[in-house]
Amino acid sequence: MRALLVLLAVVGGWEAYVGFGGVDELLLPAPSAIAAALVDDRALLWSNFAVTAREIALGIAAALVLGLAAAVAIHLCQPVRRSLYPLLVTSQTIPIPVIAPLLVVWLGYDLAPKIVIVALVCVFPIVVSTLDALGRADADLRKLMRSFGATRWQTFRLVEAPAALPGLITGAKLSLAFAGIAAILAEWAGSESGLGHLVLQALPQFETARAYAGVLILAAFSVALFGALSLAERRLVPWAAAARP
Amino acid sequence: MQTRIQAPPKAPASQIDVDAVRLDRVTKTFPPARRGAAPVTALDEVSLRVRSGEIVAVVGPSGCGKTTLLELVCGLVAPDAGTVESQAAALMAQRDLLLPWAGAADNAALALRVAGVDRRAARERASALLVDFGLGGFERARPHELSGGMRQRVAFARTLLAGRPVLCLDEPFAALDALTRLQMQDWLAATLHADPRTVVLVTHDVEEAVVLADRVVVLSQRPGRVLATLDVAAPRPRRRDDPELVALRARALAELAA
Numbered sequence: 001m002r003a004l005l006v007l008l009a010v011v012g013g014w015e016a017y018v019g020f021g022g023v024d025e026l027l028l029p030a031p032s033a034i035a036a037a038l039v040d041d042r043a044l045l046w047s048n049f050a051v052t053a054r055e056i057a058l059g060i061a062a063a064l065v066l067g068l069a070a071a072v073a074i075h076l077c078q079p080v081r082r083s084l085y086p087l088l089v090t091s092q093t094i095p096i097p098v099i100a101p102l103l104v105v106w107l108g109y110d111l112a113p114k115i116v117i118v119a120l121v122c123v124f125p126i127v128v129s130t131l132d133a134l135g136r137a138d139a140d141l142r143k144l145m146r147s148f149g150a151t152r153w154q155t156f157r158l159v160e161a162p163a164a165l166p167g168l169i170t171g172a173k174l175s176l177a178f179a180g181i182a183a184i185l186a187e188w189a190g191s192e193s194g195l196g197h198l199v200l201q202a203l204p205q206f207e208t209a210r211a212y213a214g215v216l217i218l219a220a221f222s223v224a225l226f227g228a229l230s231l232a233e234r235r236l237v238p239w240a241a242a243a244r245p
Numbered sequence: 246m247q248t249r250i251q252a253p254p255k256a257p258a259s260q261i262d263v264d265a266v267r268l269d270r271v272t273k274t275f276p277p278a279r280r281g282a283a284p285v286t287a288l289d290e291v292s293l294r295v296r297s298g299e300i301v302a303v304v305g306p307s308g309c310g311k312t313t314l315l316e317l318v319c320g321l322v323a324p325d326a327g328t329v330e331s332q333a334a335a336l337m338a339q340r341d342l343l344l345p346w347a348g349a350a351d352n353a354a355l356a357l358r359v360a361g362v363d364r365r366a367a368r369e370r371a372s373a374l375l376v377d378f379g380l381g382g383f384e385r386a387r388p389h390e391l392s393g394g395m396r397q398r399v400a401f402a403r404t405l406l407a408g409r410p411v412l413c414l415d416e417p418f419a420a421l422d423a424l425t426r427l428q429m430q431d432w433l434a435a436t437l438h439a440d441p442r443t444v445v446l447v448t449h450d451v452e453e454a455v456v457l458a459d460r461v462v463v464l465s466q467r468p469g470r471v472l473a474t475l476d477v478a479a480p481r482p483r484r485r486d487d488p489e490l491v492a493l494r495a496r497a498l499a500e501l502a503a
Contacts, residue, residue: 140340147320148355148359154358239389
């Protein structure tokens with residue numbers, strides 16, 4: 001609620017600043033101009049948004065599947081931990097903007113390189129937070145399972161996997177914040193559609209308001225995804241919130 | 246260490262003199278926690294016999310190796326010297342260790358699931374026991390919705406359903422408030438009276454030991470050594486103000502203070 005008031009104040013101040021000629025409309029369009037662009041260019045914005053949303057959704061889905069598989073393999077298998085984990089950490093030091101154009105050259109201008117780049121950015125937080133949650137399963141609980149004669153797999157399935165679910169969701173939430181940025185970067189490296197492409201096209205055409213409208217839509221989409229995930233978290237792992245003191 | 250994995254949960258009357266647990270001059274030393282520190286001897290030549298169907302309480306100061314003793318009986322650690330022979334044992338820890346995402350029945354059924362019983366059947370058996378334990382209507386309640394005493398009863402149900410002839414209880418009520426602890430002791434006494442089991446109860450509460458046990462073993466400060474063994478012959482159900490129990494309590498406390 002208070003965040004909304006702050007937002008209103010900022011938007012109001014922004015409108016007044018532009019309205020009184022504090023800055024050239026081409027550099028910073030007024031909120032009213034952005035709103036007008038949202039309405040006037042809605043067909044254009046919508047079709048490009050659909051492309052970017054697809055890239056983000058598929059990229060995150062790929063990151064979730066790969067990240068979960070990697071975390072489980074690293075957790076259960078010591079040789080995998082020793083061989084795969086350092087590589088995974090190293091992969092995070094690769095500057096994505098540098099390899100993005102290379103991937104585009106390699107994989108083409110369409111969906112494939114975008115999914116790869118979004119997944120590359122998103123997989124790391126998912127693996128790390130899931131792995132962390134798997135490892136933090138109660139040691140006494142593991143001992144209890146051992147006293148029941150549980151196999152390694154049973155302990156994983158009955159104790160560790162459910163305990164790690166909140167970690168997986170936290171990882172997904174973290175990676176969500178980067179997914180939108182990654183999709184834009186990937187589009188800037190080479191694309192024919194998408195919000196990133198639209199923004200890149202709008203600026204030299206002096207359609208600044210349209211560019212801002214594109215950014216606004218992307219931010220709103222990320223916030224909506226975050227909200228959906230928080231809602232899913234409350235339904236999927238209600239105990240995690242309830243157990244917190 | 247478990248010589249018989251699938252022994253019957255209750256010993257027939259004719260086998261009442263059979264040892265369910267036998268520790269013979271057992272020593273256990275742990276490597277030092279830090280480099281340069283001295284290794285820690287938890288137990289020093291401890292011998293203990295628990296007959297089938299007997300309740301033996303082990304009392305001693307904190308850190309005297311009581312928990313190690315139970316882990317030896319359960320086969321979770323191996324002794325450095327001496328021998329440990331025990332029928333299959335189930336461990337109940339001081340912390341309830343319930344799974345926060347699972348309901349009471351699913352928690353109580355954990356050992357059954359490990360043993361390969363399918364989810365429905367395991368839950369049904371656990372629910373029936375929970376009803377006996379006064380937890381009817383709470384079968385689906387998650388741990389955070391239960392009181393401390395209720396959680397310990399679920400944990401005890403889980404221990405029973407493991408189907409092991411020996412129960413190892415590690416300060417099962419230490420985490421409870423004083424009043425709940427008294428109620429739970431009476432409840433456990435009644436439950437074990439109705440359904441006798443071989444029990445090794447570790448506690449630092451001397452009163453708890455004399456109220457519940459047939460025999461009380463007093464361990465020394467680390468390294469744990471057996472200081473005394475006290476037989477508790479008082480009839481059940483016991484009263485806390487029974488002069489015999491009061492006297493035994495005083496004796497045990499005197500041994501600990503010596």
